Amino acid sequence: MIATMPPRESLLRAVRNLSAAPMILARLGRMVADVDTPIEDITSMVKCDAALTTRLLRIANSVVYSSGDPCGTLEEAVLRVGFTEIYRLTGFAATTQIVENRLGFYGVTAAQFRENALLTALIVEQLAAPAGVDASTAYTVGLLRSIGKIALDRWGRTPGIDRDYESSGSGPLADWETANVGMNNCEAAEIIMSDWLFPASTVEAIRHHYQPTEASRLASLLNFASGAAERCGHGWPGERFYWNATPEQLEACGVSAADLDGATRVALEAFGPVRAAVA
Template sequence: MSNSAAFAQGTAIDNLDDAINRIGFREVFKLVGVAAASDLFAVQNRAYQISGTRLWENALACGLAIDQLAGKLGYDEQDMYTLGLLRSIGKMAIDLCLSKKGNAPHYPLAEQLPILEWESRAIGTTNPKVASFLLASWNFSEATAQSIQHQYLDGDLDSCSVESQLLNLACFIVEKINKGLPGETGYWKPVAFYCESLRLQVNDLKHVLGSVRERLDEILQNIND
């Protein structure tokens, strides 16, 4: 990657220090996230009937979107990028647990039920609650765990953190570029809500949307090449 056209400066490099210096630590952090998410979401998620590719592209796109939104509002971009990558970790854990049971429930794609409604009824818990528990167990900060738990903004909006709202907005943007996940559409807010709550302009959202689409296409093209 560091020798690609995007980063080349006339000479090839062959050691990690030079690569990091050329690309920059922030970009390296993102590249590691891309690789980690690719491995993490490589398996078909049977409980939710989502391909590993779809999960990975959604995670990556959410990471890219929230990273850019964070930059506009002065929040830590690496922390926000991590939120985007890990937002569906609860779905993976649920799928793993259900795969060990016979006659396990599967999300009814044809019905497109709200995902939290289906999870509560069929499983007895929800993917953001499971994600929050896992992240807390892995010693992620409470803020990170809580932000992912409240990513759907399904509770009292006044108590939802800015990070949760940013993650919700990132998911909204990702759905607009056709990388959304089943059963989630109803949890994203109107554009006016995001603009008022986060003090963003419509043009800010349009810019992020276009940039995420372009960057995601670039990453996927590099991987396919």
């Protein structure tokens, strides 16, 4: 029996009290793409979330990024690392604020959520260049690809729904989600990220990355990166069924198996220090 799909407003209400960091990231992405954006606009946007600002400064002053005197203000951090890197750092900081508690509907801890998001983002970012895709956009889809799971986790913990994938699931995750809450996490992500005004290309890549078509290169790259993260021991339960990239699919995106292996190695080298910085 397929469960009743949650109403759109109920789904949005489930994530309404999330950190503002993902929405700030959406707006910041448009700003950093314009080299004429004043630094004051960048910092004003980030300062909308005091916790994000604090965490961003701490990351900028960590051993991973700091090579001199500590940054005392957000303006100093932006000047030190540049627009593109401040966007990346904001993404790192946002990762730690997206989810703080175990996702009981899936049996996944907050740390596992963050590690999967971060490693996937780092891998797909590395794949962007050979595929001819914008690196910042690629990084964003990797970072936020599981945002729909947060909404379904909260919806799935409503009275009368007491099942979880950890104890009752065995097949493809999207099928289990649809059977239990009437919607899969990719569909939920599409609703949420559209409401948050992310670019259509970002939304569509996440919506279709379980079963990407040749027309969606970004969705395919996200699929490849998600599979690589799983092979590195940082996957999600029930998702292994979707990561079956063929040489033909890789070639259609302009990347090779060697590119994917190389992207994974580079990402893993950055993963440890960055994970420590955002912990």
